Structures are given as C-alpha cells and as structure tokens.
Amino acid sequence: MADDELAEQIAAVRREIAPALPKNVDPKTVELAAFSAVGRRELALRVWTDSREAATAARRSKGKALRERFGARNPNGWLSFVAFGGALCAAVAAVLTSGFRFDPAETSAATAILAALAGVAGLIVLIVAAGRPLNRSMIRIHGIMTAGLVIAAALMLSRGPGVWAVVVAASAVVSVVGMVVILVSRARDHGGTEEIDTAINVALADTKPEVEAVSLRLQSEVATELGSQDAARIVRIRTAVLAELASEGIPVAAVHPEAPAGSVIIDDLLGMWVPEVLRGEI
Numbered sequence: 349m350a351d352d353e354l355a356e357q358i359a360a361v362r363r364e365i366a367p368a369l370p371k372n373v374d375p376k377t378v379e380l381a382a383f384s385a386v387g388r389r390e391l392a393l394r395v396w397t398d399s400r401e402a403a404t405a406a407r408r409s410k411g412k413a414l415r416e417r418f419g420a421r422n423p424n425g426w427l428s429f430v431a432f433g434g435a436l437c438a439a440v441a442a443v444l445t446s447g448f449r450f451d452p453a454e455t456s457a458a459t460a461i462l463a464a465l466a467g468v469a470g471l472i473v474l475i476v477a478a479g480r481p482l483n484r485s486m487i488r489i490h491g492i493m494t495a496g497l498v499i500a501a502a503l504m505l506s507r508g509p510g511v512w513a514v515v516v517a518a519s520a521v522v523s524v525v526g527m528v529v530i531l532v533s534r535a536r537d538h539g540g541t542e543e544i545d546t547a548i549n550v551a552l553a554d555t556k557p558e559v560e561a562v563s564l565r566l567q568s569e570v571a572t573e574l575g576s577q578d579a580a581r582i583v584r585i586r587t588a589v590l591a592e593l594a595s596e597g598i599p600v601a602a603v604h605p606e607a608p609a610g611s612v613i614i615d616d617l618l619g620m621w622v623p624e625v626l627r628g629e630i
Contacts, residue, residue: 354584354585354588357382357385357386357581357585358385358585358588358589358592360381360384360385361378361381361382361384361385361585361589362589362592364381364384364385365377365378365381365589369598370598370599373593373598373600374600374601374616375586375590375600375601375603375612375616376396376612376613376616376617378586378589378590378593378600378612379392379582379586379609379610379612379613380392380393380396380613381589382582382585382586382589382609383582383609383610385582385585386578386581386582386585388573388574388578388582391570391573391574392610392613395566395569395570395610395613395614396613396617398566399566399613399614399616399617399618400617400620402559402562402566402618402621403559403617403618403619403620403621404621406555406558406559406562406618406621407621409555409558410551410552410554410555410621411424413551413554413555414547414548414551417547418544418547419476420476421476421477421480421482421483421544422547423483423485423544423547423548424548427472427473427476427477427482427486428483428485428486428489430469430472430473431469431470431473431486431489431490431493432489433465433469434465434466434467434468434469434470434473434493434523435466435469435489435490435492435493435496437462437463437465437466437469437493437496438462438463438466438492438493438494438495438496438497438500438523439492439493439496440462440496441459441462441463441466441496441497441500441516442495442496442497442499442500442503444458444459444462444500445459445499445500445503445504445516446499446503452503452504452507453507456504456510456512456513457512459500459504459512459516460511460512460513460515460516463497463500463501463515463516463519463520464515464519466493466496466497466519466523467497467518467519467520467522467523469493470490470493470494470497470519470522470523470526471522471526473486473490473526473530474522474525474526474529477529477530477533479529479533480533480537480540481533481534481537481540481541481543481544482530482533482534482544483544483545483547484534484545486530487530487531487534490523490526490527490530491527493523494520494523494524494526494527497516497519497520497523497524498520498523498524500516500520501513501516501517501519501520504516504517505517548626549626552622552626555621559618559621562618563614563615563618566610566614566618567608567610567611567614570608570609570610570614571608571609571610574609574610578609579608579609579610580609582609582610583605583606583607583608583609586603586609586612587603587605590602590603
C-alpha cells in the first residue's frame, strides 16, 4: 500500500474520531473508523450490532440458568431487591427515631409504617428461603435491616410503650429471627452455602464457552468478508492511529498490533456480557 494512501486513510480516521477526542475515544471506535477508511463501514457496524446482541443474549442465558437453579434465591433475583428495600426502610426508621433533625414524637407513625414494611420484607425473605442457604450478600443486607429495626425499636420503647412502638418492636423481632435463620441455614448446609456463594461465578464459567464460540464465528465472518488485503490494511491503520493517540498523551487501551481486524470491536462489545467487577474472575 502506497505511503500517501496510508497517510490519507489515517487522516480520514483522525477526522472521524476528532469530535470525540480526547475522552470518548477507545480502540473499538478507532477500529470502526479504520473500517470506514477502507470502505467497509457497513461490515463493521453489522459486527458491532451482532457483538452487542450476543452479549445481551449471554447475560440473559446466565440469568436464566441462575433462576432455573436457585429460583428467587439466586443472587441477582428479586428477593435481593426486597431485602434491600427492607434495609432502606429500616435505616430510615432508625434515623427518624434518633431525634436527628426530626421530633420522634411527630414521626412515630411514619417510623412504624417503615418498620412494618421492613418487617414484611424480612418475613418474605424468611418464607422464600424456607431454611435453605442464601448468598453471603444477603447477610450484609439483612444485617443492616435488623440493626436498623433493633435501634428503632429500642429508641421507641425507651420513650414509653405504645401502639407504634409495639409495631416497630414486632418488626424487629421478625428481622432478628430471620437473621438467625439465615446464619443457621448457612452453617448447617456447607455444600448448599458454597453453591449459592459461587453461583454467579459458576454461571459465568458455564456461559463462557457459548460466548467464545460466538466470538470465533464473528471473527471468521469478518476475515472471510474482508479478505486478507483489506484486513491487513485495517490493522495497519488502526495500529498507526492508536500509536499517534498514545504519543499525544491521549489515554487509550493497548492493542496488540497483530490482533486481527474486527477483533477489537468483537472482544470489547462481546466482553460486556460480564459485569465489569467480575471480568477478572473468569
């Protein structure tokens, strides 16, 4: 490829990505622009869309596997949101009874309602779990809920018994019982506890082969449609532009210069099927 033609295509990529500089450019957008520079933008956009859709399908497959195996107990299930809502209600109830910025006598009804909601959430968790182990994250969430309700109950009862105080105290009892059941069920069933604690990691590992197969298929399709000449040209343009950006102090992730054309788009978008905090664990 003539040097002047390469320079012209590199300049075309720089013009395309210029509006997004310096913060909103990454290797996959550079590769997309490189495809455009050689007249293959349609192919790149199709691969872009296919990769995103495949990532979404992989996330759904993982979620389905968790639901089928653990039902509502799965770490990403609705039960976690119920418990979180209960913890939030309990925390607010504790704040209302503390006297900080509020007169506890005037907020006793609101406190009791919040405590009752938290108590119901704790009861739902207790019923759904049915003595089976829950994920370790539920210990933290339920612990916050229990602590909030116990504090709220203690403060309300210290100001004298009453209907609202009894409601808060009863909710606290339910939450304490639920917390005890969660801890006992985990201690009693070590196998079940390990299974639920590693459920997400196992689901990710089980889904990974499907994602890798999609990646290979997409890469094969790109290589076939591009041909060796256009593929090599895209890699050369991509490498040159990324080197220029790095020399200008613009932070972009490193890409191996021999990574095939299309692989940056595929790997980046397809990799989104795994939550960012877990990407180092599979």
